[in-house]
Each structure stands twice: as structure tokens, then as C-alpha cells.
Amino acid sequence: MRDCQISRRWQEVERLRGERNVVANKMKGKLERSERQRLIEEGKNLKEGLAALEEDLVELTDKLQQEAQSIPNMTHPDVPIGGEDCSVLRRMVGSPREFSFPVKDHLQLGKGLDLFDFDAAAEVSGSKFYYLKNEAVMLEMALINWTLSEVTKRGYTPLTTPEIVRSSVIEKCGFQPRGANTQVYSIEGSDQCLIGTAEIPVGGIHMDSILASSTLPLKYVAYSHCFRTEAGAAGTATRGLYRVHQFSKVEMFILCRPEDSDTYHEELIGIEEDLFSSLGLHFRTLDMASGDLGAPAYRKFDVEAWMPGLERYGEISSASNCTDYQSRRLGIRFRPSSEISTGPKKGKTNIPTQFVHTLNATACAVPRMVICLLENFQKEDGSVIIPEPLIPFMGGLDLIRPKSK
Amino acid sequence: MGLPCGFGASTLQTLKLVAIPSSFSMLRPCISKTLSLHSYHHFQRSSLPFLSRALSATALQSTSIANEDEKVVKPQWRAAIDFKWIRDNKDSVAANIKNRNSNADLELVLELYERLSNLQKEVERLRGERNVVANKMKGKLERSERQRLIEEGKNLKEGLAALEEDLVELTDKLQQEAQSIPNMTHPDVPIGGEDCSVLRRMVGSPREFSFPVKDHLQLGKGLDLFDFDAAAEVSGSKFYYLKNEAVMLEMALINWTLSEVTKRGYTPLTTPEIVRSSVIEKCGFQPRGANTQVYSIEGSDQCLIGTAEIPVGGIHMDSILASSTLPLKYVAYSHCFRTEAGAAGTATRGLYRVHQFSKVEMFILCRPEDSDTYHEELIGIEEDLFSSLGLHFRTLDMASGDLGAPAYRKFDVEAWMPGLERYGEISSASNCTDYQSRRLGIRFRPSSEISTGPKKGKTNIPTQFVHTLNATACAVPRMVICLLENFQKEDGSVIIPEPLIPFMGGLDLIRPKSK
Numbered sequence: 001m002r003d004c005q006i007s008r009r010w011q012e013v014e015r016l017r018g019e020r021n022v023v024a025n026k027m028k029g030k031l032e033r034s035e036r037q038r039l040i041e042e043g044k045n046l047k048e049g050l051a052a053l054e055e056d057l058v059e060l061t062d063k064l065q066q067e068a069q070s071i072p073n074m075t076h077p078d079v080p081i082g083g084e085d086c087s088v089l090r091r092m093v094g095s096p097r098e099f100s101f102p103v104k105d106h107l108q109l110g111k112g113l114d115l116f117d118f119d120a121a122a123e124v125s126g127s128k129f130y131y132l133k134n135e136a137v138m139l140e141m142a143l144i145n146w147t148l149s150e151v152t153k154r155g156y157t158p159l160t161t162p163e164i165v166r167s168s169v170i171e172k173c174g175f176q177p178r179g180a181n182t183q184v185y186s187i188e189g190s191d192q193c194l195i196g197t198a199e200i201p202v203g204g205i206h207m208d209s210i211l212a213s214s215t216l217p218l219k220y221v222a223y224s225h226c227f228r229t230e231a232g233a234a235g236t237a238t239r240g241l242y243r244v245h246q247f248s249k250v251e252m253f254i255l256c257r258p259e260d261s262d263t264y265h266e267e268l269i270g271i272e273e274d275l276f277s278s279l280g281l282h283f284r285t286l287d288m289a290s291g292d293l294g295a296p297a298y299r300k301f302d303v304e305a306w307m308p309g310l311e312r313y314g315e316i317s318s319a320s321n322c323t324d325y326q327s328r329r330l331g332i333r334f335r336p337s338s339e340i341s342t343g344p345k346k347g348k349t350n351i352p353t354q355f356v357h358t359l360n361a362t363a364c365a366v367p368r369m370v371i372c373l374l375e376n377f378q379k380e381d382g383s384v385i386i387p388e389p390l391i392p393f394m395g396g397l398d399l400i401r402p403k404s405k
Numbered sequence: 406m407g408l409p410c411g412f413g414a415s416t417l418q419t420l421k422l423v424a425i426p427s428s429f430s431m432l433r434p435c436i437s438k439t440l441s442l443h444s445y446h447h448f449q450r451s452s453l454p455f456l457s458r459a460l461s462a463t464a465l466q467s468t469s470i471a472n473e474d475e476k477v478v479k480p481q482w483r484a485a486i487d488f489k490w491i492r493d494n495k496d497s498v499a500a501n502i503k504n505r506n507s508n509a510d511l512e513l514v515l516e517l518y519e520r521l522s523n524l525q526k527e528v529e530r531l532r533g534e535r536n537v538v539a540n541k542m543k544g545k546l547e548r549s550e551r552q553r554l555i556e557e558g559k560n561l562k563e564g565l566a567a568l569e570e571d572l573v574e575l576t577d578k579l580q581q582e583a584q585s586i587p588n589m590t591h592p593d594v595p596i597g598g599e600d601c602s603v604l605r606r607m608v609g610s611p612r613e614f615s616f617p618v619k620d621h622l623q624l625g626k627g628l629d630l631f632d633f634d635a636a637a638e639v640s641g642s643k644f645y646y647l648k649n650e651a652v653m654l655e656m657a658l659i660n661w662t663l664s665e666v667t668k669r670g671y672t673p674l675t676t677p678e679i680v681r682s683s684v685i686e687k688c689g690f691q692p693r694g695a696n697t698q699v700y701s702i703e704g705s706d707q708c709l710i711g712t713a714e715i716p717v718g719g720i721h722m723d724s725i726l727a728s729s730t731l732p733l734k735y736v737a738y739s740h741c742f743r744t745e746a747g748a749a750g751t752a753t754r755g756l757y758r759v760h761q762f763s764k765v766e767m768f769i770l771c772r773p774e775d776s777d778t779y780h781e782e783l784i785g786i787e788e789d790l791f792s793s794l795g796l797h798f799r800t801l802d803m804a805s806g807d808l809g810a811p812a813y814r815k816f817d818v819e820a821w822m823p824g825l826e827r828y829g830e831i832s833s834a835s836n837c838t839d840y841q842s843r844r845l846g847i848r849f850r851p852s853s854e855i856s857t858g859p860k861k862g863k864t865n866i867p868t869q870f871v872h873t874l875n876a877t878a879c880a881v882p883r884m885v886i887c888l889l890e891n892f893q894k895e896d897g898s899v900i901i902p903e904p905l906i907p908f909m910g911g912l913d914l915i916r917p918k919s920k
Contacts, residue, residue: 117720120720120721120722123723124677124680124719124722125677125679125680125681125707125716126681129677131674131675131720134672134673137673137675137738138673140675145656145660148656157648159646159647159652160652161646162636162640162644162761163742164760164761165639166639185703187700188700188702189703192641201636205635205639205646207635207639208638223656225740
């Protein structure tokens, strides 16, 4: 309806402009004094009327934007319709390990191995903050280094990113920095905010650009710290490292041609499943139901790994195909290449630009991975086995042993 | 019991505690300062100390004094400052303040402390009298006598309540003033401004190039290592993306540094990067001053850290450590955020001055008699690290005018940056003695084998404040500048120093990318 209002206004504006031009032209010729006076009057009325209409146009356009921006992305035809419980199992890898002794959760293991300090962090910063200590620091670095290495090998460009960004960039990616229960920390006295994921600064790299088709796909793997208020997240799933305000994450991001995004979505989930398999984790991949997709996602695959201490599956990663939702907001276009020029003008200028498709996927969210590794690879005496791929990144350490007190 | 009347009702009015502009001299303190007093219509006191008499005489002058500092927020916490020591050593404290170019007002602090002491005595005295009255009331009394005592007790109670409020206000004011007194200074520290800093050590010499030297930005462009332009759009100026081998270089520097320092017995940590602003203040920084270096979080008392020194300093806040646990040595990796407000001029290009960076920081808590030794240990570790990377650098003993308020002594390392054609600071090692620990409340109980008093065991021995030290093991962007500029080849490629090669997955050279 707003759209109609805008169209009508545009037509009216065009009409008035036309009339104003007619009057302006008439005034160029030789005229009787009274005729000139009448035309001046008419010109003035037209000018005021136009100014008012143009103001309306701006207001209406703003209002239209505000409303339309909240229309979610379309949905892939294979996505199950419904709430969270309608999500469909795509793949199951491994099975829950059988323990011959009572299982400890990551907090108990961490205590015995002197790996975390939540209490000191609560005093210094508040709840849901933590220090990592000793081998946990090595484990975090090993996970980040190994993940960056593995994904870079597959042709992704490694990046580190700003963790403070303008709030407009966050909005363009489809998040709501200033809503109630926002996940986003804002900086006082500024339009800047802390990122909750590297998806945001990476999405912003090519803002307001036209990319040459030959550069696509652009594949990035970005390491950053992430900050989330976790406002509104209550209940059981908040203990220890499971839900924290600050964490390290390695994120994959792709910009590609529209016809390729389904393929790259499969590539991303494939990389994730390879990474988690090689660490020896037991996990399942879900095709998330329509009620559980964020506004930007056309389709979303979540990976949930088995966490024996929590006695359930916990989300360790998410891979989304956002098609053109983010690129329309970030202004990221490409010019398709063409070998044949059919029109009178040769060269690239006939071919209109299109919006790229963007995809993002978690390669490694460190705290959730630490939970998985500690809880799954614990031994009866409270020590923890380091999965083979990480050993070289741990300086050769293959076992975390309890400290003698 | 009659109390001589010290005040006439007309001289008593609500007076606001005001700050003294530093131009006022010690000789006229009571004319310009007033205490907040409540009306004492029925309150009668015996001979009042100098403090209160002077107040009554000057009550009427209070309103004309401008309240410059009233808008400063009352401190939310108390530093355990040794006022007696300051009073007993006021000459050296005053000289130190001068040498440090500090704005601290020592005279005001001493005067406030004097008034506070006197007020405390007065409060104690009144409490004594109230107890006497209370005791008397327990016995059998004539009705009129009881009535009189009740009246007296009531007056004392009101008077006490008012004085106790004054006590709180005075204590706050004293805290506010005293907290800005800088730490004392090591006797060997050169007195003066930045140019008086003394060279402690020079390692290596500037490399001679047989070709025109590129700076890190040109090298980065040729090697596709940075993006400042995209970051300016997304975040603002002084932000950046690292790309390709620069990411590997950052990770290699962090991993190698953590590994090297952990080998030397330091406990590795990662820390929160959002902390309560009070913790930042206790470490000696000013999160909410004008030109503050500190980013604040909207709608919260939290801020972003500018260095891991802050969250690590906070770990043992308000604790008493066993002497046997000392020294505690930490090496902490964190991202750091700085507004760089007020930093203008040439030294801001590229990676030299940025809002966000990775840093590995060393932090020690130790016994007071050991801090000089550990200061030497820290600067020794830094010099080892930078030497093994093949850098040319100099270590300076910073002059008194260039020490921050917390530092007793500070060594800065400046490395040669051929692209900038000068030395640039890459690290700093400070001995903060008990400045931070008095604010953070970190004490230890010295152990003793002999118990000399009637009570055996540890309780006789009073706690002392630990000494804290901090030192930069690796500030990544400055190190990247050094490595790129010093190890460049004529074709724009960059040699990786040997210790980092294993941490770069075996890569020993960063080559220009073919476009």
C-alpha cells in the first residue's frame, strides 16, 4: 500500500515538474506585464507544492524502508516448515561414547585441571565472563591455528577483523543493534558497537561496491573475538562456557554468483563436518525449520555435538545461505561478464549489475569446542586426551593432566 | 552535665563541602573550605578543636566559593593509602609530585587528613559520652534526672549522626584528592622530561640498505597484507583488517611469545576484555576523564580494556595471599582497545597507532623486597625476545616526567623502524610497587617461623601489600612494523625471522602476490 502511495506521489511530482518547466519556458519569451506576473505567481505555487510533495516522498520512502526491511528472506523449497522441532536430520556422524566411569562436566574437569576462573571474572567483569588458564590457553590457540590452517588450505583467504564497527553495518547484515533484548553491545557516545560475529565486518568489506564477475567467488576465513549481551537468554543452558559474553571464533564467509550459492552452502557444511569429524566428535547436522531461521537466512544448517557432561546435543556451529538479503542492504553487486554483445553498444555497460549472494558458516566457536573436547575425551582420573590433529598445535602435548596441589 | 555552647544558632547553616582551587595556600585553609554541617540548634559541645571553631567563623563565606569539583563522581571504592607515611615524608612526596608534573594537591591532602583525624577523635569522644549516658540510664533515677539524660542522649545521637555524615564526606574528599598522588620514584630514575630518559642498553645497529627502503604500508600493499580503507568504512579510521600472511604472522608472534614466556615459569592466561570501570581506576587509569583512552559500554559500568594488565591485576582483588604463593607470574594474551583521543600528529600512520590490537602481557605479584629484581627479570625477558627476532633496539630508563602515576620505575624498549626512520616504542616494563595493590586490595601475610608474642601462629603478623609489575612481551602491530620494515628485500618480499618459522607452518619468506 505504501508502495502505491509512493508511486502516486512520484507521478504527481513528475507532473508538477513538467508544469514548472512549461512555465519556466513560457517566461523566456516576450510577455505582457500582467501575463508575466501571472506566470511568476503560478511558478511560485508550483515550487511550493513541489517542495511539500518532495518532503512527503522522503518521509514515505523512509517509512517504506522501515517496514520492508523487516520482511524476512525467502526460504529454500526443501526447508521444513514449522517450529524448532520440525528441523530435519541431514546427517549423523559417530555415536555417543560409552563411559565406564561417572562422567564429569567441563566445569568439574576444568576445576581439576586448573583451566578456568569464572569467580575472579565475575568480580572483575560480571557473570558469564571467564579467564582461561594453562593448557586451556594452549587449546584455544591450537583450535584457532588448526582451523585457520585447514580452511586456508581449501582456498579461503585468512583475515583478522575490527571488533568495533558502525551500527549501520550491523543492521545491514540483518541484526538489530538497538532493539530491546539486543545481543549487541554499544559503545557510549558513538555510533559504534562490538561485533557478535566476524560475519559483520567481513560482510562490510565490499559494502557499496561492484565486483568483477571474475573475482567471484570470494572466500574468506576470519578469526575474531565476539561479544554478545545474551540478554533474554535464561534457563539451564547457561552454565560455564556454554553461554558467555566474549569468545573466540573462526568464521567462513563467501560472496558468490546467485546460481552458485546452493553449491557453496554444501561446501561450507562439508568443511564443518570434516573439521568436527577429524577431531573425533560425535555430532548431527540439522536442516533448520522455517520458524527457526533468522531473517537473513534462506536456508540454515546447524551442527549439534554430543556433550556428555550436559547429557545432550549442543550447537557448535551454523551455516547460512543468505542469498541477496545482506547484499541488498550492504550494496554488494557484481557485473556478470558477457562474451557476446547483442546491442548497439559493445562492452560491459549494457549488462546490468546483480546482487551477489552471501553465505557464512562457523568453522570453530572456541568455548563450545572446548566443552566438547574436555567432556568427550576425559579419562577416569580427570585427565583429557588431545585429539591427534591438535597435538602439533599444542607443542606436542597429547594429554592434559591434573595438577598436583 | 552541661556542655558549653560552641555555636550560636545563627552561625550554623548547611554548608557544602567544596574543592579548593590549587591556588589557595595552606595559610588560609579554613576560610575557603567548609564542611557540610546540619543545624545544631540543641547541640552543645565542649571545647571544640580548631577545626570546628574555624568553621563557625567562616560559615558565611562558603557560598561564594565556586564548586569546581562538585561534578566529579564520588569514588566507589577506597584506596588503602598510607596517610601517616605521606605526612611523615611530606617533603619527598612534594618533590616527587613536582618531578612527575603531577596535579596532585599535597597540601590539601594533608589538611584534609588532619581534619579527618580530628573529626575521628571528636566522633570517638562523643561516642564515649553517649555510652556514659546510656550506662547512667540503667540505674535507678529521679524522673527529672532521667528526663534530662534522655534529652542529653538524644542531642548526642543527633550530633553524632551529623558528624558521622561529615566523616564520610571528608573521607571521600580525602580519597578523591589522595588517589591522584603519584607513586614514589626509584632513586636511580633520571629527573626531568622525556629527553632526560637514560639509555640502559643498545642492541644491534640500524641495518644498511642497498636499495630504497619501503615503509610497512607500502610493503603491506605489495604483499596484500592489510586493508585500512575497508576498515575505515566499516569501523572508522585507525582500524584495519590483516590478510593472508599477516594473519599467520600475528598468530606466530602470539604463539611464539606465549610459548617462550610460559617456558620461563609464567602461567598463561586469556582474559575478559570487558571489565568494570572501577577495576580500571584501581589500576591507576582514568576511564572517564576528558581525553580518556578508555572505551565505555553504553548503559553499563563496564569498559573495554586497553591492556591485559587490568583484568590480570583484578584477579586477586580484595584478597590476602599466602606468602608461599609469591611470586605469582602471569603471561596473558588479549585484544586491547584504545580510543587514542588526543593523539595527533605524525606518529599515527598505518599500524603505528590503532584502536584495536593483540598483545601478550607479563604480570607479576611479589613481595616488596623482590620487585626490583623482578623488574630486571621482565626487561631481561623482553630483551631476549626482541634480540632473538633479530631486531635492533634500545632500552631506556624513563625520566620522572614520563612515568605514569602508578610506576615507580619504567623501562621502555624502542626498536628501529627503517620505514619511519626512527625508533618506535614496542614495549614498556613498569614496577608499580604497592600503588595498584593498595587500590586493588591485594595483600599477603608474611610467613614467620618464630612466634614471639603470647599468641602463636600467623595472626600476629600484619598483612602487607604486594608489589605488582607489568611488561609488554609482544604488541603485535608494532612488531609487524619492525619485522616488515627491517627484513624487507629489494623486491618487496619479507624474510621471516628464524624463531617464527615453525609457527608460520614452515614459511620463511612472504612473497609479493602476482596480480
